[in-house]
Amino acid sequence: MKSPTLLDGKAISEKIRNGIASELKKTNADGNNPPTLATILVGNNPASETYVNMKVKACASVGMLSKYVRLPEETTTEELLSEINKLNADKSVHGILLQHPVPHQIDERRCFDAILPEKDVDGVTTHSFGKLSMGSEAYFPCTPYGMILLLKEYGIEVAGKHAVVVGRSPILGKPMAIMLTNLDATVTLCHSKTKDLPELVKQADIVVGAVGKPEFIKSEWIKEGAVLLDAGYNVGNVGDIEISKAKDKSSYFTPVPGGVGPMTIAVLLLQTLYSYQGKFSPPLK
Amino acid sequence: MKSPTLLDGKAISEKIRNGIASELKKTNADGNNPPTLATILVGNNPASETYVNMKVKACASVGMLSKYVRLPEETTTEELLSEINKLNADKSVHGILLQHPVPHQIDERRCFDAILPEKDVDGVTTHSFGKLSMGSEAYFPCTPYGMILLLKEYGIEVAGKHAVVVGRSPILGKPMAIMLTNLDATVTLCHSKTKDLPELVKQADIVVGAVGKPEFIKSEWIKEGAVLLDAGYNVGNVGDIEISKAKDKSSYFTPVPGGVGPMTIAVLLLQTLYSYQGKFSPPLK
Numbered sequence: 001m002k003s004p005t006l007l008d009g010k011a012i013s014e015k016i017r018n019g020i021a022s023e024l025k026k027t028n029a030d031g032n033n034p035p036t037l038a039t040i041l042v043g044n045n046p047a048s049e050t051y052v053n054m055k056v057k058a059c060a061s062v063g064m065l066s067k068y069v070r071l072p073e074e075t076t077t078e079e080l081l082s083e084i085n086k087l088n089a090d091k092s093v094h095g096i097l098l099q100h101p102v103p104h105q106i107d108e109r110r111c112f113d114a115i116l117p118e119k120d121v122d123g124v125t126t127h128s129f130g131k132l133s134m135g136s137e138a139y140f141p142c143t144p145y146g147m148i149l150l151l152k153e154y155g156i157e158v159a160g161k162h163a164v165v166v167g168r169s170p171i172l173g174k175p176m177a178i179m180l181t182n183l184d185a186t187v188t189l190c191h192s193k194t195k196d197l198p199e200l201v202k203q204a205d206i207v208v209g210a211v212g213k214p215e216f217i218k219s220e221w222i223k224e225g226a227v228l229l230d231a232g233y234n235v236g237n238v239g240d241i242e243i244s245k246a247k248d249k250s251s252y253f254t255p256v257p258g259g260v261g262p263m264t265i266a267v268l269l270l271q272t273l274y275s276y277q278g279k280f281s282p283p284l285k
Numbered sequence: 286m287k288s289p290t291l292l293d294g295k296a297i298s299e300k301i302r303n304g305i306a307s308e309l310k311k312t313n314a315d316g317n318n319p320p321t322l323a324t325i326l327v328g329n330n331p332a333s334e335t336y337v338n339m340k341v342k343a344c345a346s347v348g349m350l351s352k353y354v355r356l357p358e359e360t361t362t363e364e365l366l367s368e369i370n371k372l373n374a375d376k377s378v379h380g381i382l383l384q385h386p387v388p389h390q391i392d393e394r395r396c397f398d399a400i401l402p403e404k405d406v407d408g409v410t411t412h413s414f415g416k417l418s419m420g421s422e423a424y425f426p427c428t429p430y431g432m433i434l435l436l437k438e439y440g441i442e443v444a445g446k447h448a449v450v451v452g453r454s455p456i457l458g459k460p461m462a463i464m465l466t467n468l469d470a471t472v473t474l475c476h477s478k479t480k481d482l483p484e485l486v487k488q489a490d491i492v493v494g495a496v497g498k499p500e501f502i503k504s505e506w507i508k509e510g511a512v513l514l515d516a517g518y519n520v521g522n523v524g525d526i527e528i529s530k531a532k533d534k535s536s537y538f539t540p541v542p543g544g545v546g547p548m549t550i551a552v553l554l555l556q557t558l559y560s561y562q563g564k565f566s567p568p569l570k
Contacts, residue, residue, distance in 0.1 A: 109419060130415030134394060134455055160478045162485075168466055170419055177474075181453055184478040186485070189462075193445045193469040200471070 004250045007150050007229075009259040013266035016149075017062050020273050024063040035276035036065040037095040037121065037268070038087045042080060043073040043103045052099050058265045064272060067093060077107045084114045095121030095272040100171065109170075121271035124171050133178050137280040139271045144176035146263025147208065147229045147254075148183070148284065156227055156252060159184035164201050166190045166217060166240065167210030172231055176208055182284050197221075209240030219245035228253040231260045289535045292435050292514075294544040298551035301434075302347050305558050309348040320561035321350040322380040322406065322553070323372045327365060328358040328388045337384050343550045349557060352378060362392045369399045380406030380557040385456065394455075406556035409456050418463050422565040424556045429461035431548025432493065432514045432539075433468070433569065441512055441537060444469035449486050451475045451502060451525065452495030457516055461493055467569050482506075494525030504530035513538040516545045 028034055037059050041052045052068070059066040069083055080102070087096050096119045102108045112124045120128050123141040131138030140148075151158060163185040167173035177189040188200055191211075201207055201221040207228050209217050214234035219242045222228065228250045232240030239256035247253040254260050271281060313319055322344050326337045337353070344351040354368055365387070372381050381404045387393045397409045405413050408426040416423035425433075436443060448470040452458035462474040473485055476496075486492055486506040492513050494502050499519035504527045507513065513535045517525030524541035532538040539545050556566060 109421075126415035126419050126421070127412070128415075129418050130411035130413075133414050133418065133459065134411050136394075136411070160480050162480070174418065174463075174466070178459075181459070181474055181476075184476070186473065186475050186479040188471065188473040189466055190471050191466075191469070194471040195445050195447070 002251065004247050005154065005252045006247075007154060007252050007254045007259055009146070009150060009254060009261065009263045012150060012153050013146075013262035016266040016270055017058070020064075020269050021062040023273065028063065031063065033092065034063055034065050035094050035272050036067055036092055037097060037272045038067040038069060038090075038093045039097045039099065040069045040071065040080070040083060040087075041099045042071045042075050042106065045101070048099045048101075055097065055265060055268060058269055059272075062269055064269065073103055075103070075106065077105075077110060080106055080111050081114050084111060088114070088116045088119060093119065094275040095119055095268075097122045097268065098124070100124070119275060121268060121275050123175075123271070129170065129175060132175055132182075132284070135182050135283050135285065137283050139274070140179070140267070140281055140284070141171045141175045142264045142267040142271070143172055143231050143260060144179055144210075145281070146267045147176065147231065147260055148179055149267065150229070150254065150260070150263055151227075154252060158206070160186070161205040161227075162186045162188070162203055163206035163208065164188045164190060164204035165208040165210060166197070166201070167208075167212065167231075169210065173208070173210040176210060176231075179284050180206070180208075207241065211240050213240060214238045215240070215242040217241040217246075219249065222246045222249045224249050225251045227251055229260065230254050230256050233257065233261055287536065289532050290439065290537045291532075292439060292537050292539045292544055294431070294435060294539060294546065294548045297435060297438050298431075298547035301551040301555055302343070305554050306347040308558065313348065316348065318377065319348055319350050320379050320557050321352055321377055322382060322557045323352040323354060323375075323378045324382045324384065325354045325356065325365070325368060325372075326384045327356045327360050327391065330386070333384045333386075340382065340550060340553060343554055344557075347554055349554065358388055360388070360391065362390075362395060365391055365396050366399050369396060373399070373401045373404060378404065379560040380404055380553075382407045382553065383409070385409070404560060406553060406560050408460070408556070414455065414460060417460055417467075417569070420467050420568050420570065422568050424559070425464070425552070425566055425569070426456045426460045427549045427552040427556070428457055428516050428545060429464055429495075430566065431552045432461065432516065432545055433464055434552065435514070435539065435545070435548055436512075439537060443491070445471070446490040446512075447471045447473070447488055448491035448493065449473045449475060449489035450493040450495060451482070451486070452493075452497065452516075454495065458493070458495040461495060461516075464569050465491070465493075492526065496525050498525060499523045500525070500527040502526040502531075504534065507531045507534045509534050510536045512536055514545065515539050515541050518542065518546055
């Protein structure tokens with residue numbers, strides 16, 4: 001058997017970021033009024049702080065501005081909506097990212113949906129989900145779209161393949177299932193209520209870990225030659241797939257870290273650039 | 286083995302229609318300003334004419350008005366959009382149904398999406414699809430929601446079941462897959478690019494025929510005890526499932542005709558009533 005290929009999210013994301021940076025050097029040479037991403041962090045979740053810091057740094061690295069809005073743990077839904085509305089109205093802001101998860105007292109879905117579709121560069125609104133589902137241009141949720149771009153970059157055929165997506169969150173597993181369907185994969189969407197998950201995963205040509213549980217998907221479940229995409233990033237620096245063993249059975253696999261994570265940020269920057277240019281990500285076909 | 290139960294869409298739809306009629310007798314006793322459904326038919330597709338006539342009659346049977354807009358085969362997208370906008374603005378109209386399919390020169394998706402969400406009682410807009418996907422209240426596409434109501438009416442457990450949906454159209458198979466996922470089924474969404482469909486259908490606890498090809502899903506593929514839902518209605522009065530033989534292996538099955546078809550119309554009336562009452566269908570949980 002051919003030895004497995006590592007899907008190098010770090011390298012591909014750098015390629016995307018370099019592309020953005022040189023595009024901006026051409027079209028925004030004086031550096032005035034650059035693309036600007038507003039990031040809202042509510043509360044003190046240390047993982048969220050890390051993610052937001054990475055995103056702020058990434059903006060700077062390609063010549064974008066970031067506007068960092070930090071709100072206290074006890075923020076109400078109304079207060080957060082008011083911040084979002086200010087950013088919606090601010091013409092210098094091209095994209096708005098509300099870092100998930102927000103504290104429990106906040107209606108996260110309502111706040112996501114308050115983001116203007118033209119600034120939803122993180123692809124989290126109900127509106128964007130609808131557009132994605134219909135195969136229209138839109139901003140797509142960054143993590144699943146990052147995985148799709150990895151598949152495209154490595155020329156991995158999706159049409160006619162059986163993909164098993166484990167996890168159905170509205171910004172990860174569910175949109176990934178729809179994207180893969182639109183790309184002509186046959187998709188099985190699994191979750192906490194799924195019975196006999198091992199039997200389903202064993203049939204998969206493409207396995208997507210999107211469940212957020214460390215090494216939940218076992219090496220024994222993986223079919224020889226499967227493509228493994230792991231969106232999990234759990235305590236202990238491990239993903240959702242038991243990758244240290246599973247990778248040897250795979251044809252392609254994403255490492256954790258250095259696989260899907262960097263792609264998420266690259267897509268965020270890419271969609272912020274698109275917003276700055278007044279366009280959306282192209283339809284997923 | 287227990288003999289199979291026929292899912293009597295005709296009887297259940299009558300129950301729903303009787304409920305609507307008596308609700309309206311109470312709340313709209315004088316019959317003034319009743320709920321009004323506008324139906325747009327473009328062109329001369331005989332099947333579409335039959336469907337629209339059935340819907341117009343159904344409105345009358347429960348005390349609703351219908352407003353029938355008939356447009357010629359050569360109607361342009363702009364002309365159709367203009368008619369939809371008139372109906373959007375007409376306060377006497379509570380629901381708008383654009384009969385699918387429209388002639389090929391028309392951008393159907395654009396026209397669907399021009400329908401105001403509050404009048405989208407047929408559940409066809411991108412907006413409604415997004416809401417449905419997020420598990421929010423919304424108007425749902427009538428045919429899949431009709432199937433869901435049948436399952437509920439007969440107390441058929443969906444959570445943890447493996448559902449195989451054959452067909453991924455944006456108003457039938459795709460929303461049905463999302464609805465079943467939201468109800469905790471494990472869903473495999475199949476389509477024309479699916480390889481080894483028989484093997485997938487053989488695993489299904491619930492089979493949904495949503496492909497529009499006569500008896501495409503063969504009796505041999507059906508697992509003993511499966512629930513069979515057939516949204517197909519093809520030439521020769523047959524559905525998408527080879528039901529004459531397959532029903533004997535099933536635990537529950539929808540006949541064609543008299544199964545899913547009448548439920549579609551009942552849901553249309555129900556959602557028109559909801560619009561009249563200023564509310565949506567409740568979240569699918």
